[in-house]
Amino acid sequence: MKNVISVSGITKTYNPKTIPVHALQGVDLEIEQGEFTALVGPSGSGKTTLLNIIGGLDEATEGTVIINDQDITKLSDGQLIQFRKEHIGFVFQAYNLIPVLTAKENVEFVMLLQGRSQAERNKRVNELMAAVGLSDKMNNRPSQLSGGQQQRVAVARALAPKPTFILADEPTANLDSKSTANLLDMMAELNKQENITFVFSTHDQRVIDRARRVVTLEDGKIVSDDHRDV
Amino acid sequence: MLLKIAWRNIWRNRRRTLITATSIFFAVFFAIFMNSFQRGVWDNVINNVIRFYFGFVQVHQKGYWEEQSLDKTFVLTDELVNSMGSPKQVQLVVPRLESFALASHGTLTRGTLVVGIDPEKEDKLTTLASRVSQGEYLQAEDKAVLVGEGLAERLKIGLGDTLVLISQGYHGINAAGKYHIKGLLNFGSPELSNQMVYLPLKECQWFFGAENMATSLVAHVDDKFAAAKAIRQLNTELDTAAYEIIAWQQMIPEILEMKEMKDSSSKIMLWVLYLIVTFGIFGTVLMMTKERQYEFGILTSIGMNRSKLAFSVWIETVFLGLLGVLLGLLVSVPLTMYFYYNPIIVTGELAEIYEKFGIEPSLSTSIDPDLYYTQAIVVFVITSVLAIYPALKILRLKPVDAMRS
Ligand SMILES: Nc1ncnc2c1ncn2[C@@H]1O[C@H](COP(=O)(O)OP(=O)(O)OP(=O)(O)O)[C@@H](O)[C@H]1O
Numbered sequence: 001m002k003n004v005i006s007v008s009g010i011t012k013t014y015n016p017k018t019i020p021v022h023a024l025q026g027v028d029l030e031i032e033q034g035e036f037t038a039l040v041g042p043s044g045s046g047k048t049t050l051l052n053i054i055g056g057l058d059e060a061t062e063g064t065v066i067i068n069d070q071d072i073t074k075l076s077d078g079q080l081i082q083f084r085k086e087h088i089g090f091v092f093q094a095y096n097l098i099p100v101l102t103a104k105e106n107v108e109f110v111m112l113l114q115g116r117s118q119a120e121r122n123k124r125v126n127e128l129m130a131a132v133g134l135s136d137k138m139n140n141r142p143s144q145l146s147g148g149q150q151q152r153v154a155v156a157r158a159l160a161p162k163p164t165f166i167l168a169d170e171p172t173a174n175l176d177s178k179s180t181a182n183l184l185d186m187m188a189e190l191n192k193q194e195n196i197t198f199v200f201s202t203h204d205q206r207v208i209d210r211a212r213r214v215v216t217l218e219d220g221k222i223v224s225d226d227h228r229d230v
Numbered sequence: 231m232l233l234k235i236a237w238r239n240i241w242r243n244r245r246r247t248l249i250t251a252t253s254i255f256f257a258v259f260f261a262i263f264m265n266s267f268q269r270g271v272w273d274n275v276i277n278n279v280i281r282f283y284f285g286f287v288q289v290h291q292k293g294y295w296e297e298q299s300l301d302k303t304f305v306l307t308d309e310l311v312n313s314m315g316s317p318k319q320v321q322l323v324v325p326r327l328e329s330f331a332l333a334s335h336g337t338l339t340r341g342t343l344v345v346g347i348d349p350e351k352e353d354k355l356t357t358l359a360s361r362v363s364q365g366e367y368l369q370a371e372d373k374a375v376l377v378g379e380g381l382a383e384r385l386k387i388g389l390g391d392t393l394v395l396i397s398q399g400y401h402g403i404n405a406a407g408k409y410h411i412k413g414l415l416n417f418g419s420p421e422l423s424n425q426m427v428y429l430p431l432k433e434c435q436w437f438f439g440a441e442n443m444a445t446s447l448v449a450h451v452d453d454k455f456a457a458a459k460a461i462r463q464l465n466t467e468l469d470t471a472a473y474e475i476i477a478w479q480q481m482i483p484e485i486l487e488m489k490e491m492k493d494s495s496s497k498i499m500l501w502v503l504y505l506i507v508t509f510g511i512f513g514t515v516l517m518m519t520k521e522r523q524y525e526f527g528i529l530t531s532i533g534m535n536r537s538k539l540a541f542s543v544w545i546e547t548v549f550l551g552l553l554g555v556l557l558g559l560l561v562s563v564p565l566t567m568y569f570y571y572n573p574i575i576v577t578g579e580l581a582e583i584y585e586k587f588g589i590e591p592s593l594s595t596s597i598d599p600d601l602y603y604t605q606a607i608v609v610f611v612i613t614s615v616l617a618i619y620p621a622l623k624i625l626r627l628k629p630v631d632a633m634r635s
């Protein structure tokens with residue numbers, strides 16, 4: 001299988017000049033197309049930092065991040081934005097959506113930035129809203145959706161431009177157990193049916209149980225990497 | 231989509247938007263209303279002075295306006311009158327022969343301004359006939375004069391009495407004549423009342439020994455706009471080496487200077503007003519930028535480029551400003567229109583002052599379009615400049631930092 005993410009020798013030091021914090025201390029990680037990977041570890045172990053670096057939102061102090069054969073550490077800021085738009089879907093912990101846009105418009109947004117046609121956008125939005133089970137909430141604003149529904153719209157939005165993979169930093173942290181299960185079902189389904197690659201961080205054991213690969217970080221280092229059948 | 235987002239964002243914090251828009255509304259409204267009245271009042275003064283005597287456009291022999299002497303007269307030919315009348319804005323060309331003379335009656339003598347006029351045309355231009363308070367208006371063939379009431383009083387002279395005029399005529403010849411007084415003129419302005427003497431043009435030419443000559447031709451046009459157009463054409467129509475074309479602005483420099491002074495003091499007030507409004511808008515922009523850090527972070531994370539994002543925030547700020555402008559216009563346009571068509575009639579002391587200077591005692595507004603769009607431009611510029619702040623923030627924004635806050 002082809003590697004979509006290939007991270008090697010990553011270190012990240014915050015505040016190098018004052019009180020240095022070594023958030024990542026030499027991380028190597030390869031993720032193949034179609035994996036469903038959980039990044040786990042205690043608070044402060046560097047999960048968010050690693051996801052941000054993989055997503056091109058933050059710069060590594062050392063090391064390379066190769067995505068689809070492209071070393072993104074060499075891209076300029078503007079190129080990175082462009083790269084994220086085309087290749088990476090993001091789901092954050094909360095407040096992912098633009099409050100003034102409806103669910104449908106939120107999902108449509110990135111495609112609009114990409115200059116896709118109205119017909120193409122409509123088709124994809126309908127498809128995705130059905131996939132996340134919210135076809136009847138198209139015209140709701142985020143404030144009219146539950147936290148779980150908002151996260152599902154966020155997943156739909158992340159998928160809209162057909163990215164190479166989706167990064168989700170604690171996507172279920174603000175959800176109750178029922179919504180968590182729902183969101184996980186949906187993500188697992190998309191992963192199985194459409195071979196979409198997911199990388200997500202979590203503290204939640206129920207979420208960890210659903211992952212097919214669990215990478216554990218401690219003090220900025222990978223301490224275990226288990227492949228399992230679920 | 232960007233427009234839609236900007237528009238909806240404005241209404242996200244309804245109260246703040248309304249407060250900001252209202253402050254802009256007041257500034258715009260106040261600025262328009264004040265400017266409109268001020269300009270209206272001055273327009274009224276200027277119009278009155280111009281229509282009263284000067285006319286909007288005059289033509290003389292070159293150099294006359296600098297040195298108003300009888301030696302700078304020109305021969306009144308049909309050709310000249312015709313070419314002056316050729317712009318379609320010019321409804322009538324009114325000739326005058328003006329100079330100074332001493333007027334005496336009995337032992338009393340006063341300096342006067344003697345004006346030879348074509349009675350019919352002059353009346354069309356300045357409605358002189360309507361100012362006759364006693365006696366009758368002049369006919370072209372009369373050998374009689376009209377004098378201002380103030381002058382008549384000073385000379386202790388009345389209707390039917392004989393006035394003696396003595397002066398120096400064309401090329402220094404002696405000029406003297408005796409004329410009986412056919413009518414008295416009531417002028418608002420004491421300056422005119424105390425020194426004006428009108429003669430029929432022909433008689434005046436004879437008196438000054440300036441057969442067939444005139445000192446000025448006045449073009450009768452509707453207003454300052456028509457005057458500007460007519461002057462443009464006259465500049466090509468007339469031989470400008472021999473003749474000078476004087477516009478109304480040059481005839482009343484003191485009044486215009488006074489207006490300038492008044493204008494600049496009210497301008498300072500408006501600057502202060504807008505400065506306050508600017509701070510108000512800036513406060514809103516500041517809060518908005520702070521609140522939306524996280525959202526900006528999300529947007530750049532998912533691939534919206536910074537300049538697009540900055541642009542959408544710029545639109546939002548400008549929208550907010552234009553909302554205020556729109557409200558301001560919505561109220562001030564009809565209101566200024568109303569006072570333009572229904573001027574406030576001044577009464578009491580102020581009315582007396584107005585009348586003393588021969589000015590209609592009414593306060594009206596001006597509805598020149600620039601009054602309105604200037605305000606729109608000012609607010610547009612203010613908001614555009616203020617929107618630079620969030621734009622800069624966005625251009626420097628790091629998604630990770632923005633989203634941590
Ligand atoms: N901007 C920053 N400046 C300084 N230190 C930082 C910054 N961001 C993170 N850190 C530090 O880096 C380390 C790793 O943080 P990170 O957020 O990646 O951990 P995490 O595994 O995501 O934790 P959590 O489970 O609590 O989300 C921590 O010690 C944290 O305090």
Ligand SMILES: [Mg+2]
Pocket residue numbers: 047048049169
């Ligand atoms: Mg974290």
